Amino acid sequence: MSNVAIKYSNTLPSAPEARLGLGFTLPTQMPPFPLLDGPKGLLTARNEQDLGYRILLGQLDRVRALAVDTGIVSAMVKEIWDAMGEKDNVDKAVALIYHEGAWLRVGTLPEGDYSDKKVRKAAKAIADEEFATLVRRKLNGIQTLISELRGYATEGMDGTLFSSAVRDELRQKLSEILPYDYILNRAVDQFRANCKELTSRTRDLIKFICEEVRIPKVKAEGIISGNWTSPKLIPALLISGGYELKLFPPAAMKNLRLGITQRQKAILEAASTGEAPAAEILAAWSVFMRVDRDIEKCADIFTKANVRLVEQQVGRFRFSDSQIVRSAANMGLTRAVYRFAPEMGFRFSTIAIQWIQVSINRDLVDQESIRLPEGMHKQLRLIKDKLQLNPNESIQSLAKATKLDEDLVRDLVHLVGSRTSIDSTFQESGSADTDGLHEMLADTNNDFMSEIEEESTRNFVNETLGQVLNEREIFVMMNRYGMGDSQEMTLAELAAIMSLSKERVRQIEMQAIGKIRDSAFAESLFEMWGDM
Structure with a gap:
């Protein structure tokens, strides 16, 4: 195993030796597809492992295929750099890297006792730092090769043996790093879009051969075998086309040859629009399309074999x-x-x-279909107030203010963002991104609402919201969100007062929000409240 990326020093003496996790090797041969017992057959552990390795090998083939387009590779590398940032956030930048004969997965730690969160956090920080160091080295090497290829293109040497050797080296460098799936998928989609014309013309050739020679698509693809522009395609068809092709009259054979030749020329023209030689682009595209179908087939098997798992989890959300x-x-x-x-x-x-x-x-x-745990509204309000004052407030600062775990604070921050975006129907031209329904809610950090008399506040609510909501919905909204002079209450407290179940109170709340959002008075309600 590699000795690189090992640090023996740690600020916490009790933490185990923090280093990159143990590496692993990928299969040298593509694992077979599993044979399922029916459309909903279950996968064994070995089946799942084989499919997982097929997907990994396919993703690496995808990355290698991208070497023919330095624009896509450059954009992908930039995304990885941006995802890591200055704090070595490798979790959403890279999935795997190859180093000294082994593949290393991001986030893996050596065996040890990580029951103490501080120990685990310290070990992970060191491992991520060393992992990021290896990633940067590989990215720097890739960027250097991209610069060389662009230099050859500027000098008119992009089709020479020198540029071909550099591109082979770039392909090798790319095969040693597997980006985070979101980053890789964006690059793959861009490559697929760039090759749209090439895809269309190759399909036209296959369709023409299938219709003229009357052979299935799979057989036609096997005969072509990636040699789209090869002059040996027609002799290969004569050998594999069956007895019908041998009975073709001379005129029909001439039309077949002419049709294939014309379509091969069109394919060559489509492949010649890229920066790499047409032969390299065709080879990369052929591998890419084959791997694309293979990965989709693996994903489809995984999905069909886990239908029961999905239904089991769906059953846990009967209220939605x-x-x-x-x-x-x-x-x-x-x-x-x-x-x-x-x-x-x-x-x-x-x-x-x-x-x-x-x-x-x-x-x-x-979609506002799930509620917060009881007792979390106060902390959510505190987080919302702090983010309004300082949108760049750190998670650590918010966790300290709310006395909550940082992971829970991250989830609450996500909820704050979701609720603000749902209230976008209350915004008007020129309003800030934070303007919305929450502007109608009480702010516990100031005395704005205390300056309004109780009677005028209730009259405002009744006269305005009363045109949209019924009395019960107004009562729930006022007390659920602390509107007017009301104190914010939990669902349990409102349920006890109203002699209803908590679920029923939640339904009334969602119904009231929907009425406000969809009413013709939404804009006027916002303006009237803002003028008070």
């Missing part, structure tokens, strides 16, 4: 729209497929459940 929950769950399952780490030995369901739950919760929060 099942279609919304199921859609979010499927998105979480898809994300888990590309985040699965087969080398760790865990079952796929371990990571899938986490991503499904996160996806469902975030989707429901964005």
Whole structure:
């Protein structure tokens, strides 16, 4: 194992030796596809591992294919730099790197006791720092090769053996780093868009051969085998086309040859628009498309084999729209497929459940379909007030002010952002991004509402909101959010006062917000409240 990226010093003496986690090797041969017992067959641990490795190998092939377009590679490298920043935030920048004969996964730590959060945090900080150092070295090497290739292009040497050797080296460098899935997917989508014309013309060639020679698409692709512009394509068809092709009359054979030649020329023209030689672009595109289909097939197998897991998690959210929950769950399952780490030995369901739950919760929060835990409204209000005063307030500062765990504060900050965006219907031209329904809520950090007399405040609420809401909805809104002179109450407190269940109170609250948002008086309500 590598001796690089090892630090023996630590500010916490009790922390174990912090270094990059143990590396692993990828299979030298592509693992086979599993044979499922029916459309909903279950995968064994070995099946999941094989599929996971197929996806990893396919993603690395994708990265290598991008070497023919330095523009895409340069943009991808920049995204990785930006994601890491100055604080070595490698978690959302790179997934794997290859170093001294082994693959290293971001976030892995050596074996040890990490029950103490401070110990784990210190060990992870050191491991991330060393991992980031290796990533920077690789990115610097990639950027150097990109500069060389662009220099050859400027000097008119982009089609020479020198540039070809540099591009091979770039392809090798790219095969030693696997970007974070979001970053890689953006680069892949851009490459797919750039090759749209090439894709269209190759499909036209396959369609022409299938219709003229009357062979299936799979067989036609096998005969071509990536040699789209090869003059040997027609002899290969004569050998593999079957007895019908041998019976073609001379005129029909001439039309076949002419049709294939014309389409090959069109393919060559489409491939010649890139910066790399047409042959290299065609080879990279062929590998890319083959791998693309393979990865999609692996993801489809994972998805079909885990239908029961999705339904199990959907059943936990009976209070919400099942279609919304199921859609979010499927998105979480898809994300888990590309985040699965087969080398760790865990079952796929371990990571899938986490991503499904996160996806469902975030989707429901964005749609105002889930409520905060009891007692969290006070902390949420405090976080909202601090972010209004200083939008760049750090998570550490917010955690200290609320006396909550930093992970919980991050979740609450996400909720603050979601609620502000949902209230966007209350904004008007020229308003700030923070303007919205929360401007109608009591601010515990100032005495604005205390300056308004109780009677006039209630009259304002009744006369304005009364045109949109009924009395029960007004009562819930005033007491739920501390509007007017009312004190903010929890769902449990309101349920006890109104002799209703907490779920029923929550439904009334959501119904009232929807009425305000959709009413014709939304803008006037905002203006009237702001003038008080």
